[in-house]
Amino acid sequence: MNFKFFVTLTLAVSLTVFSADAQSVNNLRPRKKILKLARARLEGAKSQYRYFMTQVPQDKMPRTLDKDGKLLLTDTGWWCSGFYPGSLLLLVKATGDQELYQESLRRLSLLEKEQYNKETHDLGFMMYCSFGLADKLAPSQRYKDIIVNSARSLASRFDTTVGCIRSWNSKTPGEFLVIIDNMMNLELLFAASRLSGDSTFHKIALRHANTTLTNHFRSDNSSWHVVNYDSETGAVRLKRTDQGAADASAWARGQAWGLYGYTMAYRETGNETYLDQANKIASFILSHSRYPKDGVPYWDFDAPGIPNTFRDASAASVIASVLIELAGYTSKNTGKQYLNAAENILLTLSSPAYTATERTNGGFLLKHSVGSIPHKSEVDVPLTYADYYYLEALSRYRGLVKTDKR
Numbered sequence: 001m002n003f004k005f006f007v008t009l010t011l012a013v014s015l016t017v018f019s020a021d022a023q024s025v026n027n028l029r030p031r032k033k034i035l036k037l038a039r040a041r042l043e044g045a046k047s048q049y050r051y052f053m054t055q056v057p058q059d060k061m062p063r064t065l066d067k068d069g070k071l072l073l074t075d076t077g078w079w080c081s082g083f084y085p086g087s088l089l090l091l092v093k094a095t096g097d098q099e100l101y102q103e104s105l106r107r108l109s110l111l112e113k114e115q116y117n118k119e120t121h122d123l124g125f126m127m128y129c130s131f132g133l134a135d136k137l138a139p140s141q142r143y144k145d146i147i148v149n150s151a152r153s154l155a156s157r158f159d160t161t162v163g164c165i166r167s168w169n170s171k172t173p174g175e176f177l178v179i180i181d182n183m184m185n186l187e188l189l190f191a192a193s194r195l196s197g198d199s200t201f202h203k204i205a206l207r208h209a210n211t212t213l214t215n216h217f218r219s220d221n222s223s224w225h226v227v228n229y230d231s232e233t234g235a236v237r238l239k240r241t242d243q244g245a246a247d248a249s250a251w252a253r254g255q256a257w258g259l260y261g262y263t264m265a266y267r268e269t270g271n272e273t274y275l276d277q278a279n280k281i282a283s284f285i286l287s288h289s290r291y292p293k294d295g296v297p298y299w300d301f302d303a304p305g306i307p308n309t310f311r312d313a314s315a316a317s318v319i320a321s322v323l324i325e326l327a328g329y330t331s332k333n334t335g336k337q338y339l340n341a342a343e344n345i346l347l348t349l350s351s352p353a354y355t356a357t358e359r360t361n362g363g364f365l366l367k368h369s370v371g372s373i374p375h376k377s378e379v380d381v382p383l384t385y386a387d388y389y390y391l392e393a394l395s396r397y398r399g400l401v402k403t404d405k406r
Helices: 003-014 032-055 083-095 098-116 123-137 141-155 180-196 199-215 252-269 272-286 313-329 332-349 384-399
Strands: 061-065 071-074 175-179 226-230 236-240 369-372 377-381
Touching: 032 083, 032 098, 032 332, 032 384, 061 098, 061 377, 061 384, 083 098, 083 123, 083 384, 098 123, 098 141, 123 141, 123 180, 141 180, 141 199, 175 180, 180 199, 180 252, 199 252, 199 272, 252 272, 252 313, 272 313, 272 332, 313 332, 313 369, 313 384, 332 384
Parallel strands: none
Antiparallel strands: 061 071, 175 226, 226 236, 369 377
């Protein structure tokens, strides 16, 4: 089969079908203007990533740029190592570009060994945003085995007393740290359960989602970043932040992770409790008095100095992508609200204010993301996951039209 035809066919199927457990309840109509923009930005991203691949050494993964604009690199053990090959694969699905496909295969070969990494909770980001896409594009038993092995490694961090997967290792006895980000890694477990027939993965994901739902959210449906559990009793010791402005603040990307995580959990289970939580988080974000009109949030909803502080394009990308999916699970009016919000974000991110011109920005697509201001790390720079979720959002938007043709 012709490669480009195969990829285009795969795109038409995979971007318009969710799991059998949660189906779209309304037919969303994308705006022609935004649809045209999505097509154009995906084509532009293809050209930019053809340049990007020439900048990244063959034995490393890209991370960000330093203060002088030099590309910072990492090995495959870094939590974001799957986003570069994942972005390549999203572009392959969207454009059928074989040069990018070959680059993705080279990077996957570097990443493969991380399936046995039990020292990180981020295997969903690392392995499912890469090998999960690879298996959808060109299904193979090898990819399926890597996904299942990765899930086994992730499941090894689950504790039955706490009811969660450990996020960060701690040197303090009795501490069991769980961050809201970890909701994102449950997708790997759900996938592994389907692929292997082992319900253990599914049960762990449910337990983690339920425990997080109980302990991570405030009355206004914002979330703490970190919950410190007692490993002996499972009781909550402390709730705090690590990357937000304050313990009681709403760190923007944390809110995005929670929104995406519970939308995904609903997709995988059909559990209305998860859908309800996703809608509550969406309401918190979209109705917040300090949520900017252009849709790109400040790095923390309670950051000091608003409006004279940093925006976070990575949080915006995640929010745009998940709102497109969530819009399909809600009432027509709410779905329209979510889709309008996602369109607004895509318009902003696709503008010169956030999208880099070709062959600049080190090869990254987006500018102005924030890693961790408290740690003075990756502030106002491009980030691999900002690109990934931006590309996913563009692809999901195109997928709203089942007969979309290039």
